[in-house]
Amino acid sequence: MKKFLFNRYDKETLKKKVLEDKRxxxxxxxxxxxxxxxxxxxRNRLYDTFDDLGILGRIYLANEGINAQFSIPIENYQALRSFVDTIPELKNIYFNDAVEDKKESFIKLAIKVRKKIVADGLDDTQFDPSDVGTHLSPLAFHQALEEEGVIVVDLRNNYESEVGHFENAILPDVGTFREELPLVEKLLEQDKDKKILLYCTGGIRCEKASAYLKYKGFEKVHQLQGGIINYAKAVTDHGLTSKFKGKNFVFDDRLGERVTEDVLTVCYSCGKPSDRHTNCANLGCHVLIVQCESCSETLLGCCSEECKEIVQLPEEIQKQLRQELRKQKKYPTHHLTRKMVGK
Known part of the structure; x- marks a missing residue:
C-alpha cells in the first residue's frame, strides 16, 4: 500500500489523535x-521516517539547508538521533531540547520546501554566508555579558522580545527578520570595532546575521550557540541566575517558554501585567497580542469588542466578511461588519 507523504486529517481529528496518544x-x-x-x-525521505517515528511539527527545507521545530515521543528520541546521523547533511546536528514541553505543541507533521529556510531578504551571492561569527557556549555568553563595553543585540521580532530578553540588549522595533538586519547595521554603524553579542531563539537567525555583519565590516561578532533555548537549560543546569528575563517566545501552540518569573509587558486590552500571547479568535483579524486570561474570557478570545461581535455571527457571515477583507486588502474585518449584516 502506497504511503501518503502529507497530512490527510482535519484540525479537530488531529487534536483528538494527539490527546489520545498517551506517550x-x-x-x-x-x-x-x-x-x-x-x-x-x-523532503520525501525525511517525511517517510519522521512520520513512522510519530514526529509532529514544522520542517522547512531549501537548497541552503534545514530548519526544524517538532515534538517526538520520548521513546523514539534515540531512533531519531540514529536516523539523522545516517544522513550526511544532518550528521551530528545539534538537538535543541525545549525548556518546557506541551503535549499539543504540534498536531501534524508538515515538511515544506522553500526558497530559504529563514526569510532574511538577503542576496547570498554578495557575501559568504558560511563566514559566521564566533560561537559562544551558553556559559561563555553568560560571562561575556558582564564584560565592559560589549553590545548585546536581540535578533528577534518585537513581539518576541517584548515578553523576554537579555538585560541591556538592543531590541530592534521591527516585525520581521527581513527588516531587522538593515536596522541593526544602522544602529551599530559607529561600533564596528566593539564586541557584539548576537542572540535569537534557537540560533539560526544569528548564523546569517553574523555573516552579514562581518561582510559589512564588523570585526568582533559573536553569537549564542543554540540560542535562548540552550542558554535557559544551561543556566538552570549550573544553578546560575539567568540574565535573560521573562519568556522565550516560540513558534508553536505554546507561544512561549517561561525562563524567569519576570513579567515584562502588559495586557493590550486592560494594561495589567501580562505576557500571555494569543491570536485573536476572529479569523479575519487573527492578530497576535498580549492579553491576560480575564480579558480573553471577557472578549471571547478576541482583541476588541468589534472582533467579539464578529465571532458571534453565523459562520457563513464570518466567511463572507473574510472574503470581502481579502478583496479589499486594507480594512480590518470588523470595519465591514455593519455593511454586511445590515447594522
Missing amino acids: ERRVISFYRYVKIEDPIEF
Missing part, C-alpha cells in the same frame, strides 16, 4: 545551513 513527548528544534541538492527528494 510523553519532547519538543526539539535543529537547523543547519548546508547544501541540499534536491530538497524535494530530501
Whole structure:
C-alpha cells in the first residue's frame, strides 16, 4: 500500500489523535545551513521516517539547508538521533531540547520546501554566508555579558522580545527578520570595532546575521550557540541566575517558554501585567497580542469588542466578511461588519 507523504486529517481529528496518544513527548528544534541538492527528494525521505517515528511539527527545507521545530515521543528520541546521523547533511546536528514541553505543541507533521529556510531578504551571492561569527557556549555568553563595553543585540521580532530578553540588549522595533538586519547595521554603524553579542531563539537567525555583519565590516561578532533555548537549560543546569528575563517566545501552540518569573509587558486590552500571547479568535483579524486570561474570557478570545461581535455571527457571515477583507486588502474585518449584516 502506497504511503501518503502529507497530512490527510482535519484540525479537530488531529487534536483528538494527539490527546489520545498517551506517550510523553519532547519538543526539539535543529537547523543547519548546508547544501541540499534536491530538497524535494530530501523532503520525501525525511517525511517517510519522521512520520513512522510519530514526529509532529514544522520542517522547512531549501537548497541552503534545514530548519526544524517538532515534538517526538520520548521513546523514539534515540531512533531519531540514529536516523539523522545516517544522513550526511544532518550528521551530528545539534538537538535543541525545549525548556518546557506541551503535549499539543504540534498536531501534524508538515515538511515544506522553500526558497530559504529563514526569510532574511538577503542576496547570498554578495557575501559568504558560511563566514559566521564566533560561537559562544551558553556559559561563555553568560560571562561575556558582564564584560565592559560589549553590545548585546536581540535578533528577534518585537513581539518576541517584548515578553523576554537579555538585560541591556538592543531590541530592534521591527516585525520581521527581513527588516531587522538593515536596522541593526544602522544602529551599530559607529561600533564596528566593539564586541557584539548576537542572540535569537534557537540560533539560526544569528548564523546569517553574523555573516552579514562581518561582510559589512564588523570585526568582533559573536553569537549564542543554540540560542535562548540552550542558554535557559544551561543556566538552570549550573544553578546560575539567568540574565535573560521573562519568556522565550516560540513558534508553536505554546507561544512561549517561561525562563524567569519576570513579567515584562502588559495586557493590550486592560494594561495589567501580562505576557500571555494569543491570536485573536476572529479569523479575519487573527492578530497576535498580549492579553491576560480575564480579558480573553471577557472578549471571547478576541482583541476588541468589534472582533467579539464578529465571532458571534453565523459562520457563513464570518466567511463572507473574510472574503470581502481579502478583496479589499486594507480594512480590518470588523470595519465591514455593519455593511454586511445590515447594522
